[in-house]
Amino acid sequence: MTNKKLTELPERSTSQTVMVVDDERVVRDVLCMFLERKGYKTVALKDGHSAISMAGKQKPDVIFLDMKMPGLDGIKTCRRLKRVLRSSPGTGIIMITGYDPGMDLESLHASGAIDVISKPFDLKDISRRINIWFEVRDIKSKTIRARKYSEKLDRHLKLGLVR
Structure with missing residues (x-):
């Protein structure tokens, strides 16, 4: 994608x-x-070490993480990031790879990554993946709230507080 096309994208305000x-x-x-x-x-x-250090401070909404980096690779970095971010389950990690993503999908998903994108990538696909993650995250959040409400309602029914 050329710089001209990048500047043609609509701007929006977000805190993400x-x-x-x-x-x-x-x-x-x-x-x-x-x-x-x-x-x-x-x-x-x-690099992965910088990501682990910074993630605890920044609490990003999405992390794009290269799968093959010198030193700490993407799979190991992802596992460590998931531990650092366990108090922020709303962070989605999307792996980026120049290799065939099918070669180690089991390790990829076991590491906690939500998705994988192959290089070279289409920038429109980046937007789609982010939007999908935000939709999934919102659905998970609503499901958790509904479950908590249902449990509270059950307790109130058992206590006779609600009929």
């Missing part, structure tokens, strides 16, 4: 934060520029 973790600077720069233009706050990091 997206973290981009990739050892390739061009990938970080393109994704962050695109996401900022879409209204997201971005945090760009080049």
